[in-house]
Amino acid sequence: MIEPVNVALGLAALSAVLSVIATYLAVSDRDLLRALIFSALQSTAYAIIFLVLMAPDIVLVYVPVAVGIYPAVVLALIKRVGRFEGGEGGE
Amino acid sequence: MASRYLIAASIALVVVSLSFAVAYGALGTAVPLENIRSLARAYVTLAYAPWNRTLTAMSPEAVTSIVWDFRGVDTFFETTVLFGAIIGTVTLFRGIKPSARIGEGLSIIARSAAAVTAPMILAVAAAIALHGHLTPGGGFQGGATAAVVALVILVTFSLGYLVSGLSKERALMLRSAGLLGIAAVALIPLILGGVVFQNQAKELSQFSYPAYIGGALTSGSLLFYNLFESLAVAAGLTLTIMLLLSPHEVVEEAVRGEEHERV
Amino acid sequence: MSEFEASLSLIVLFSLFANTAIALYGVFSKPNLVKKLISMTILSDTANAFAIVIGYRAWPSPEESPVPPVLTNISGGYAAVQELVQKSVDPFPQALVLTAVVIGLAVTIFLASIILHYHRTHGTVEMVVSG
Numbered sequence: 001m002i003e004p005v006n007v008a009l010g011l012a013a014l015s016a017v018l019s020v021i022a023t024y025l026a027v028s029d030r031d032l033l034r035a036l037i038f039s040a041l042q043s044t045a046y047a048i049i050f051l052v053l054m055a056p057d058i059v060l061v062y063v064p065v066a067v068g069i070y071p072a073v074v075l076a077l078i079k080r081v082g083r084f085e086g087g088e089g090g091e
Numbered sequence: 092m093a094s095r096y097l098i099a100a101s102i103a104l105v106v107v108s109l110s111f112a113v114a115y116g117a118l119g120t121a122v123p124l125e126n127i128r129s130l131a132r133a134y135v136t137l138a139y140a141p142w143n144r145t146l147t148a149m150s151p152e153a154v155t156s157i158v159w160d161f162r163g164v165d166t167f168f169e170t171t172v173l174f175g176a177i178i179g180t181v182t183l184f185r186g187i188k189p190s191a192r193i194g195e196g197l198s199i200i201a202r203s204a205a206a207v208t209a210p211m212i213l214a215v216a217a218a219i220a221l222h223g224h225l226t227p228g229g230g231f232q233g234g235a236t237a238a239v240v241a242l243v244i245l246v247t248f249s250l251g252y253l254v255s256g257l258s259k260e261r262a263l264m265l266r267s268a269g270l271l272g273i274a275a276v277a278l279i280p281l282i283l284g285g286v287v288f289q290n291q292a293k294e295l296s297q298f299s300y301p302a303y304i305g306g307a308l309t310s311g312s313l314l315f316y317n318l319f320e321s322l323a324v325a326a327g328l329t330l331t332i333m334l335l336l337s338p339h340e341v342v343e344e345a346v347r348g349e350e351h352e353r354v
Numbered sequence: 355m356s357e358f359e360a361s362l363s364l365i366v367l368f369s370l371f372a373n374t375a376i377a378l379y380g381v382f383s384k385p386n387l388v389k390k391l392i393s394m395t396i397l398s399d400t401a402n403a404f405a406i407v408i409g410y411r412a413w414p415s416p417e418e419s420p421v422p423p424v425l426t427n428i429s430g431g432y433a434a435v436q437e438l439v440q441k442s443v444d445p446f447p448q449a450l451v452l453t454a455v456v457i458g459l460a461v462t463i464f465l466a467s468i469i470l471h472y473h474r475t476h477g478t479v480e481m482v483v484s485g
Contacts, residue, residue: 003416009362016369023373023396027380032388039392042373046399049366053410054422054443056227057154058402058451060219061235065459068239069328070395072246076336077388077466081479085386098382106375114367117408124411131409131423131444136435138445139425151425153445158452169453176460183467227424231456308428324456331463335470343474 012052019045030085032078040071134161145294149302150224150310158229159316163288167277170320174270177327181263184334186345189259194249205247212240220321224310230317234324241329245336253333262330269323276315359412367407373400387469387479391462398458402451409444423448 019042026038043066050058118124127135138156140147148156158166196202220233245253280289285298290311292299300311377400380393411420423445427434473479 004419005359005413005416006362008419009359013362013365016366020369020372023376026396027376027384027393032386035389035392039396042396043399046403049403050406053406054420055406055448056422057229057232057448058406058455060228060232061452061455064235064239065455066399069235069242069332070459070462072242072332073335073463073466074388074392077469080339080470081388081473085384085389086480095383098379102375102378102382105378106371109374110371113404113408127411127442127444131446132439134445135423135439135442139428140435142432151428153423153442154449154452157445157449162449166453169457173457173460176457176464179464180467183471227422231452235456328459335463335467
């Protein structure tokens, strides 16, 4: 019998490990578009952590901001300045 | 090469000191805590306490009552930072008029799906904002969710479609109306003999917003703060998204015209 | 609190430390301004997550979770509030993080427009120091 406390905290720990992998890929990838998608993945993992840590207010503000508006803003930026790090880039 | 070692050493130092501070300064030796702190205990006890009318915020939602009642002045200045950033963005993009020319947008399938989901998201945003004093949610959450609607419309229909409904000036006006509403709700108690940011009656100042309107719990000023804050956040974020996603040529033209004027 | 439970909490905590280190590395050593912006948002998200972790508390019993700081039984009177205090998490860090997330978004938008203007005048976003 698995106790509920271990299920909840295990979900949080799994999301935390996922967020570390996503952060590493976001920082190391030279393709900015992929880095942005990994960053959104890290935000999703954080949203799950916030849910397990009993912060519904934060989840409600974090999901539209970090998964909705913020990638759109950085996407507009990447479209102008070029997709690859170290490249000449730009329209 | 030496700079790389310096970077590594400084990151290690910052992370180690931060982990020490969090683990022993904030969490205690056991992770996590067995009990909440006495300050949190006071906030949760006093958030909804009709038997203690001089100290309570009359809202079952402890987070919202901290944000707009117990620590209202904090939130006021945090809102000021938020709108300082938005005003900075608007200033950097001054002179740009997002054109109201309606583009093609995405395919008919995407547009139909957006036409169905956008009103639903807007309804959810309104519910989050207006029930902020009863359930998890509030002005910030509702406003951010409503800004996603503008983003969905912008991506699927085109910028011109959004601008023809909500022009730059109108978004600025809505944002200012929201901010004025917050200021008015904060200052009305001062005019009527209370103190700034007062919600319920206190020992020394008897002014009180009505905690119940028509039998429904409205938690005094919290409902009005949530309403105006969601309006201001939604309009401000929509405005900045509109400016940031406006076409390259329009921005170039505005910037070049400005340089000509200066010369 | 059992050993296993404590180690799961420590995994969450040390993952956040690792994220802090990786994001700081990105801010310091990547020459691309957009990459710096992405790393900085990860850093601020992690700082917010630390605040939430500080407000969390252990489960009252293995079957019964702590609850969000929201009173669901309004007509329950004083006893319901006391029961909530026994099980609720700390609402104060949540109230601070709430505004911090929205402000972080506004600052991100501001930095994005500054980077756009930088690209317009200099034609690049790479911060390479020659020599």
